[in-house]
Amino acid sequence: MHDELSSRAVIARVDLPGTTRADVSLQIHQTRLLITAGPEGAAQLLKHLEGDTHVIYRRDRKTGGFFWSLLLPSGIRVDDITATMVDGMLVVTAPAAIERASHV
Amino acid sequence: MSDFTRVLCAIDLTEPSRRALDCALWWARQHGADVSVLHVHRLALLPPETGDAASGVAPQAPVDGTLTADERQARQLEVENFVDGSRTDGLQVEVLLDQDPSVADAIVTRADALAADLIVVGTGTGPDRDHPVLGRITADLLRTAPCSVLVIPPPAADVANPCVAGLARIMCAVKLSDDSRQLLASAASLATESSAYLTVVHVVELSHVAAVASDFDAHREARVQPARDELVELVADVVGPDKPAEEILAQGNAGEEILKLAAEESTGLIVLGPASGFAAPGGGRPTGQMVAREARCPVLFVHGDEASAISRPFSSDSQSEPRAAAG
Numbered sequence: 226m227h228d229e230l231s232s233r234a235v236i237a238r239v240d241l242p243g244t245t246r247a248d249v250s251l252q253i254h255q256t257r258l259l260i261t262a263g264p265e266g267a268a269q270l271l272k273h274l275e276g277d278t279h280v281i282y283r284r285d286r287k288t289g290g291f292f293w294s295l296l297l298p299s300g301i302r303v304d305d306i307t308a309t310m311v312d313g314m315l316v317v318t319a320p321a322a323i324e325r326a327s328h329v
Numbered sequence: 330m331s332d333f334t335r336v337l338c339a340i341d342l343t344e345p346s347r348r349a350l351d352c353a354l355w356w357a358r359q360h361g362a363d364v365s366v367l368h369v370h371r372l373a374l375l376p377p378e379t380g381d382a383a384s385g386v387a388p389q390a391p392v393d394g395t396l397t398a399d400e401r402q403a404r405q406l407e408v409e410n411f412v413d414g415s416r417t418d419g420l421q422v423e424v425l426l427d428q429d430p431s432v433a434d435a436i437v438t439r440a441d442a443l444a445a446d447l448i449v450v451g452t453g454t455g456p457d458r459d460h461p462v463l464g465r466i467t468a469d470l471l472r473t474a475p476c477s478v479l480v481i482p483p484p485a486a487d488v489a490n491p492c493v494a495g496l497a498r499i500m501c502a503v504k505l506s507d508d509s510r511q512l513l514a515s516a517a518s519l520a521t522e523s524s525a526y527l528t529v530v531h532v533v534e535l536s537h538v539a540a541v542a543s544d545f546d547a548h549r550e551a552r553v554q555p556a557r558d559e560l561v562e563l564v565a566d567v568v569g570p571d572k573p574a575e576e577i578l579a580q581g582n583a584g585e586e587i588l589k590l591a592a593e594e595s596t597g598l599i600v601l602g603p604a605s606g607f608a609a610p611g612g613g614r615p616t617g618q619m620v621a622r623e624a625r626c627p628v629l630f631v632h633g634d635e636a637s638a639i640s641r642p643f644s645s646d647s648q649s650e651p652r653a654a655a656g
Contacts, residue, residue: 256546279581280590281533282557287526287573293557296550 233318236306237295242313244289249315253303257294258317265290333360337445339367339436339466342411345451345483348490350415352481352627353449358420359522365423365443368408369435370396372428392430401426433469441475449479452622468618471603477632480621496523496597502530502587502620505559508602508633513567515631516600517574525597527574530590531560532583553580584619591624599628 236258241249244262252259254274261270265285269292272278283292297306301319308317338353340346350366357364372392396404405426412424429435440448450467470478484490501516503509513529520527533552557578568574579586591599601617621628 279579279586280577281553281580282560282578283576284561285575287575295554296546 233307233320234298235316235318236298237293237315237317239291239293239315240313241289241291241310241315244291244313246310248289249291249308249310251306251308251317253297253306256297258297258306260291260293260295260315260317262291263289266292333357333362333446335365335443335445336360336362336447336449337365337367337436337440337443338449339369339432339470340408340411341451342368342407343451345481347411347415348484349449349451349481350412351490352479354415354417354420354422356447356449356479358417362446363421363423365425365439365445366408366412367425367427367436367439368404368411369432370394370404370426370428371432372430374430395428431469432466433473436466436470437473437475445476447477447479448474449481451481452483467621471617471621471630474630474632478630480624480628480630482625482627485625494597496520496525498528498594498596499523499525499598499600500528500530500587500591500594500596501600502532502583503560503563504602505531505556505563506602509563510567511633512600512602512631513563517568517572519598519600519629520574521572527568527572528577528590528594528596529560529564529568529574530577530579530587531556532586533578533580534583535580549580553578584616584623587616587620588623591626596626598626599624601628601630603630603632 237260239260241262248262250261250267250270252261252270259270259273261267263285265288266283269278269280269283269290273280273292273294280292281294284290298319305319306317307319308315310316333356336353336357338350340350353364353366356362371394373394375393405424408426409424412422416422425439427435427439429438436448436450439445448470450470452467467480471480496519499516499520501513503513516529517527519525533549533556535549535552560576560578564574564576577590579590587599590596599620601620603617617628617630621630
């Protein structure tokens with residue numbers, strides 16, 4: 226996994242203990258990556274999409290509910306994004322070249 | 330157990346201050362503290378020209394409305410009857426009556442003299458000049474109090490009285506400053522004692538200049554992501570990895586976001602740092618005062634010195650330590 230990551234830029238890395246891959250959802254909305262886990266995360270996502278909240282990040286350590294809205298690097302394509310989840314650690318990456326290109 | 334040993338509750342004999350008194354007594358029972366209830370009869374300052382300026386002697390802050398001995402006795406009885414309506418067995422309650430041109434100054438002086446750990450006061454009910462303990466007085470107290478201040482909102486039909494219902498959820502708003510660690514430790518300690526769920530909130534406030542910048546998203550992200558990392562680290566360090574807590578990062582006006590989140594979560598208590606440290610950007614109304622006035626639940630402003638005392642499990646000598654005035 227480290228070899229694979231070395232050629233890619235990490236967009237997001239988040240520890241989600243007790244959360245399985247099936248609980249996690251990733252969506253692209255306009256220029257942002259939206260990561261959610263659990264019903265509480267989904268509810269927060271709904272508020273976000275409806276423009277009803279200014280919450281950017283939320284984690285409930287009791288229920289495992291999770292929501293995070295973060296800006297994607299410029300020039301990125303949705304198809305370039307990959308995500309892995311190992312032992313509760315979610316890592317979202319994109320080709321490192323794209324990250325570099327954004328600084329040209 | 331938190332280190333509250335003396336609670337000072339300021340009342341003006343109105344229903345909102347009845348709620349404040351109920352909460353003060355409840356808080357004292359929770360923490361095994363003694364209670365002093367203070368009513369301040371405000372004296373009117375006379376205009377300077379009515380002083381003795383003609384004789385060349387400097388006027389000595391002339392006042393009007395001082396209670397006679399009989400009036401004072403009657404007022405004292407009125408205050409005691411008011412307190413008796415809320416008093417419960419097993420709690421030591423002292424009733425005090427002071428006269429002063431400045432209600433806030435009188436409360437601060439009493440708090441100092443009693444070495445109070447906590448002042449409990451109600452918020453204003455509007456521009457009612459007959460009830461000076463509330464409103465502007467509360468704002469003055471938040472600036473000058475030598476200890477923590479618990480501000481109690483007036484009763485509302487659709488809001489449960491936390492003094493009856495107990496605290497199910499505590500929200501601590503942190504600025505991610507040097508003081509945040511102590512403040513959060515205090516809130517976490519209170520949450521543990523009350524078996525309450527703890528929500529930790531930080532709001533990123535962006536300037537008006539940033540709001541109109543062409544690269545607003547990038548500018549915002551440059552502020553938000555480090556704040557998120559810091560918040561996660563703070564909660565992990567102070568609250569611990571195993572205790573139930575919620576982390577929230579929002580952007581916008583800090584006061585508005587705190588109030589909105591508190592209402593959504595049915596928060597029973599909001600914990601903030603000293604109000605003087607919550608200056609609003611651009612010279613607006615300080616966040617702390619905004620939250621205190623508009624929150625539908627009690628708001629606890631943890632004094633800097635008190636923060637370490639609250640979070641220290643057993644501190645026997647904190648009362649004898651001198652305090653620095655806030656501000």
